[in-house]
Amino acid sequence: MRPLNAANLRGVWSTVLLPVEPDESIDFGRLEGALDAVLGAGVHGVYTNGTAGEFHTLSEPEYDRLHELVAARCAAAGVPYQLGASHPSGQLSLDRIRRAAALRPGAIQVVLPDWLPLHPVEVLAAVSRMAEVADGVPLVLYNPPHAKTRPDAELLARLSDEVPALVGLKLPDVTVAKALTERLAVFVPGHTLATAHGQGAAGSYSNVACVSPAGAVRWYEQTLADPAAAREVEARIQRFLARHVAPLAGDGYADPALDKTLCAIGGWAPVGTRVRWPHRTVPEESVPALRAAAEREIPELLVSPLGDAT
Structure with a gap:
């Protein structure tokens, strides 16, 4: 596909969540169904192997199978895609970059x-x-809050100057790289997009899209057309997360478990809440009450299991 750059890397990007069976295998049939739902939702792009995609649990054959599937489906649908080549080991990351x-x-x-x-x-x-190993494919640096190395604005500017292949960043807060938004596509978490967009953010690798890819796109369009109204929705999204999702995080559930729970709340794809060992899975029986809360507090985001706006 056409290489992305700082000017055209924009909008709501949806992650690929892994449906996990009780024996820890990936159900690629369900994964294909979830990917088809994302591709039909109008998102601006799809990405793999962020934290929500449990990249740190993948075997190398699983990694390759996932990427061959995503590349084929996205190319056929004409939807831009990014492949995550992340790994805690730099050497294994280089191998993944070559294959991606x-x-x-x-x-x-x-x-x-x-x-x-x-x-x-x-x-x-x-x-x-x-x-160098990416062989002309642009890079996006994904720098989550739990990363051991968190580049400051000065170091990010040096990276932008010295590595022309770097076209984008994923950061917890756009203010870290606010001076770079003319040079790099700065992406933020989905639940901060309305405010961050006004500060120069290009888009989000979106936890809101975990709730509903189509709902996240509708909200992004509102951000462009009516920023004040979009910020009001953002405030309610953040209240919902603080009231109903943050307590799960406080109980020790990891980010992949939380993102799959958001997908279960939205009901747009049968991904399930199961995550891979050693992380704990949010019990499925907790989802109906969370869905009811979402219907009360952020109804405009939700999409029914059949794909109709709630």
Whole structure:
């Protein structure tokens, strides 16, 4: 597909969630159904292997099968896609980048090697080597809140200057890279998009799309057309997450479990709430009450299991 750049990397991007069977295998049949639902929802792109995609649990054969599927389906649908080549090991990440690059996605998402914090010189060396191995495919640096190395604005500016292949960032807060929004596509978590867009964010790798890909797109369009109304919806989204999802996080459920729970609340695809060992799964029986709360508090986002707006 056409390479992405800082100018055309925009909008709501939806992750690929893994339907997991009781024996820990991936149900690729259900995964294909969920991917088809995402591709039909109007999202601006699809990405793999963020935190919600449980990239750190994938075997290399699973990694390749997932990416071959996503590349084929997205290309057929004409939807841009990014492949995540992240791994806590820098060496294994380079291997994943090589294989992802062979599929020529719009961009490859990477994380910094994560066992030890990196010195700024090592950050530059890491991203430069990743760009070299990507063989002309642009890079997006994915830097979640739990990363051991969190580049500051000065280091991000150096990366932008010294690694031309770097076209985008995923950060917890656009203010870290606000001065770079003219040079890089800065992406934020979905539930902050309305405010962050006004500060220069290009879009979101969206937890809101976990609730409903189509609902997240509708909200993004509202952000462009009526920013004040979109910020009111954002406030309600954040209240919903604080009241009903943050307590699950407080009980120790990891981010992939929370994102799959959001998908179960939305009911748009039968992904299920099961996550891979060693993380705990949010019980399915908790979902109906959470869905009822979402229907009360953020009804405009929801899509029914049959695909009709609630």
